[in-house]
Structures are given as structure tokens and as C-alpha cells.
Amino acid sequence: MRPELEATCDQVDVDAMGSLLGFRAGTGDGARYRVMLAAHMDEIGLMVTHVDAATGFLNIIPLGGWDARTLVSQRVVVHGREAVDGVVGTPPVHVLKPEDRDRAPKLTDLVIDTGILDGRITDLVRPGDVATRSRRLQQMGDLISGKALDDRVGVFIMLEALRMTEPATADLYAVAAVQEEVGLRGSRTATHRVNPHVGVAIDTCPSGDGPGQTGGGTKLGDGAAIRVADASAIASHRVVEFLERLAVDRGIPHQFHVSDKGGTDTASLQLARDGSLAGCISIPSRYGHSSVEACHPGDIQACIDLTVALIEHAHELIPEG
Ligand SMILES: [Zn+2]
Numbered sequence: 432m433r434p435e436l437e438a439t440c441d442q443v444d445v446d447a448m449g450s451l452l453g454f455r456a457g458t459g460d461g462a463r464y465r466v467m468l469a470a471h472m473d474e475i476g477l478m479v480t481h482v483d484a485a486t487g488f489l490n491i492i493p494l495g496g497w498d499a500r501t502l503v504s505q506r507v508v509v510h511g512r513e514a515v516d517g518v519v520g521t522p523p524v525h526v527l528k529p530e531d532r533d534r535a536p537k538l539t540d541l542v543i544d545t546g547i548l549d550g551r552i553t554d555l556v557r558p559g560d561v562a563t564r565s566r567r568l569q570q571m572g573d574l575i576s577g578k579a580l581d582d583r584v585g586v587f588i589m590l591e592a593l594r595m596t597e598p599a600t601a602d603l604y605a606v607a608a609v610q611e612e613v614g615l616r617g618s619r620t621a622t623h624r625v626n627p628h629v630g631v632a633i634d635t636c637p638s639g640d641g642p643g644q645t646g647g648g649t650k651l652g653d654g655a656a657i658r659v660a661d662a663s664a665i666a667s668h669r670v671v672e673f674l675e676r677l678a679v680d681r682g683i684p685h686q687f688h689v690s691d692k693g694g695t696d697t698a699s700l701q702l703a704r705d706g707s708l709a710g711c712i713s714i715p716s717r718y719g720h721s722s723v724e725a726c727h728p729g730d731i732q733a734c735i736d737l738t739v740a741l742i743e744h745a746h747e748l749i750p751e752g
Contacts (some may be wrong), residue, residue, distance in 0.1 A: 432472060432586065432607045439593035440605060446624060450617040451603040455598055459746060465602040466745040467627035467707075468592075468738070469618050469696045470585035470634065471611030474578065475720055477562040479500075479509065479545070486545035489517065489556060492539070494548055494614030499538040501721035503705055506565040511556035517543040519651035572649065573727065580718070580724040582611065584714050584731055585633040592738035600746035601629075611696055613691040615663065622703035628749050629668065630700030630707040631741060633734065635726070636661075636688040640717035651714040651726065654684025655733035658711035663694025664701050670710030679738040686732050690714050708748055712737055 433449050436443045442452035450474075457463040475495030482489055488510065502519050510517040519541050526534065543562060545552055568577035589605055606627045609617035611634075622630065636656050639648020649656045657674045659666055671687075678685040701709035712734050717725040 436588050436593075437606060441589070448617050448620050448621055449705065450621045450702045451607040452621055452624065453593070453618035454604070455593075455603040457600050457602040458598050459600040464746050464749065465604060465625060465740070466485050466601045467606060467622065467625045467630045467657050467700060468589050469606045469608050469630065469632045469700060470587060471582045471617065471619065471696060472562060472582070473606045473609050473612050473617070477507070479556060479558055479560045479562065481558060482556050483706040484550040484551055484553045487545040487552045489543040489545065489562075490542060491541065491562065492660060494561065495539050496720055499536050499541060502538065502541060503509035503536060505722055508558055508565050509543060509545065509562040511560045513545070515545050515555050515660040516550075517545045517562065517600040520544050525565075532738045548731055549575045550616075564722045568738050570588035574725045575727040575728060576723050578606070578722040578724065580714075580716055580720055580726050582633075583633060584716075584726055588633050588712070588738055590723065590735045591735045592742060595735070595739050596742045598745050603742060608696055610649045615694060615696055615699045619703065622699050622707075625649075626704050626722070627700065627707045629670070629711045629745050630697070630703075632696040632700060632709075632711040633738065634685065634695040634713060635716040635719060635724075636690070636709060637693065637719050638717055641717040648690070649688050649713075651685045651715050651717065652729055653715070654678075654730055655685050655737045656688040656715050656730075658688045658695070658697065658713040659691045661688075661690045662697065663698035664709065664711075666697060666710040667701070667708045669748060670708050674710060674712065674737060674741065677744060678737055681736060683736045684729070684741070685737065686715075688715070712741070
């Protein structure tokens with residue numbers, strides 16, 4: 432991320448938590464408004480709690496919001512002294528007790544099997560090391576699919592929008608945040624430093640169009656999702672209406688995400704210091720927090736176009752009072 436931000440920003444700082452803060456000076460006269468974009472670099476993962484030398488098994492706790500069913504039968508990489516491959520296995524169906532076949536596993540029941548049988552594992556991995564899933568991005572029909580599109584796709588959109596814009600009237604901060612998945616943490620300190628007037632997160636939202644879903648919501652291919660509400664934040668209605676106007680003016684396909692579940696760095700942006708005008712540009716996604724998340728490239732392009740429009744016009748969102 433750092434070289435990518437350095438290519439498009441005047442200055443890039445890293446804060447104590449590890450978030451990267453790109454800064455691009457505005458062209459306006461006098462005291463300029465500060466506009467902050469935030470996309471998170473981290474993904475959900477696992478932390479090792481116990482290393483069993485005899486079996487090569489690793490006990491784990493979750494980092495972020497896991498559904499244990501999506502972890503079963505996955506390949507993982509343990510980031511120890513060296514990278515160690517592993518799998519998360521369960522007993523084969525032939526030997527499962529009938530009552531266990533119908534029961535979803537709990538994450539704390541699962542272990543990472545590293546296949547290392549000779550005790551070497553204790554030299555390679557120790558408690559506190561983290562593991563991530565191993566899964567490559569692939570094109571699948573009209574969609575792209577892979578792990579951690581939440582929020583790699585948001586980071587990509589932020590970088591593309593930076594590449595496509597010149598310095599605008601307001602000062603611009605582009606923040607690649609850490610530790611979003613464990614509680615919107617990196618964006619808290621970054622926002623405190625920037626103290627933005629306007630703050631917009633770029634992150635995925637669960638679409639409503641996956642198999643078996645009939646409750647409405649966003650659809651893949653219908654455009655950028657302007658996020659109105661979730662469990663962590665109610666976006667500023669001024670930001671929502673501003674993003675909608677930009678989308679209409681530029682012919683950018685768009686839709687709205689409204690939910691009482693989930694959360695994004697928008698909450699940190701909104702609540703820092705005296706608060707900011709906060710909102711979120713969201714990318715509809717199926718199968719969130721699994722290793723086969725899926726997004727539509729057309730929606731990603733719409734989010735890039737909307738972020739470009741925001742960078743160019745954000746100074747018009749002059750705070751009241
Ligand atoms: Zn996210």
C-alpha cells in the first residue's frame with residue numbers, strides 16, 4: 432500500500448497502530464476543509480493459542496466475525512517464524528455421530544493441522560501468531576470471487592480514485608486502516624489525527640441477492656451502494672443526499688444499503704473528536720467473510736466513479752455552524 436499511496440499523495444505517514452495516512456494538499460485558499468477517505472487493509476483471521484508439538488495441531492481463536500462453517504476444509508497460512516501451510520479439517524462424514532452431522536461446528540472446536548509430525552512446529556509457530564486463509568482471486572462468470580474482497584476491493588477503489596484525480600479544493604486524506612475487523616480500531620486513531628470535516632469509508636456491504644435470500648437489499652450489478660445505515664452508524668443525511676446527487680449528475684448507477692446489522696469505519700469517522708459529516712460508499716458483496724466472497728466489476732467501477740466525484744466536489748459539503 433505504501434508505494435501505491437506515495438505515487439498519488441504528497442506525503443504518507445504510518446501511525447502507531449500501523450494505518451497508512453496519505454495526504455494530498457488541496458488547492459483552495461486559506462483554511463481548507465479536510466476530507467478523509469478510509470478503507471481497511473486487514474482481513475478476518477485466526478490467532479494461535481496453543482501449539483501441540485506431538486500432532487502439529489494449532490488451537491485458535493477468531494480475529495473478526497467468523498462463521499465457523501465457512502472455515503471448515505479451508506487451506507490456511509500460519510504467519511510464524513516462517514510461513515507454514517495448514518488445513519482446517521473435521522472428521523469424515525463416515526465416522527461422525529448422527530447428532531454431530533446436523534450440528535454446525537464452533538470455531539473453538541476447530542484446529543489448524545500443519546501436518547508437521549516431528550515436533551518442529553514449536554520452532555516455527557508460537558502462541559499469538561496469526562493465520563489467514565489461502566485463496567486466490569478468480570473470475571467467475573460476470574463476477575470476481577475470492578477471500579477478503581472485504582476490504583481489498585475498497586482499498587483498490589480508493590487507490591484508483593486517487594490515480595484518476597488531481598488535487599482538489601479540499602485537503603484530502605486517504606487512509607488505509609488496520610484492525611477494522613476486530614472493532615473499527617485503526618480508523619479511530621487515524622481519524623483523531625486527521626480531524627476531518629467530511630469522512631467517507633469505502634467498504635463492502637452484504638447484498639440481498641444471494642441464494643435463498645428474499646428480503647430485498649442491494650443487487651450485484653446494480654451499481655455503487657450508498658450506505659445509509661447499519662448497526663454501527665447512521666450516515667449523515669447530507670452526505671447520503673450529496674453522494675446521490677453526484678451519482679445522478681454523472682450517470683453513475685447506484686443503490687442504497689440500509690440495515691440494522693454490520694458496521695464499517697464510518698462509525699469512527701463520524702464519532703471522532705467533535706464528529707464529522709460521515710458516510711460510506713459500499714460495494715455489494717455475496718458471501719461476506721467467507722473465502723468465496725463475490726463482487727461485480729461494474730459495481731466496483733461505479734464506486735470508483737463515485738469516489739472520484741466525491742474527491743472533486745467534497746468541499747461543497749461545507750459543514751454547518
Ligand atoms: Zn470491511
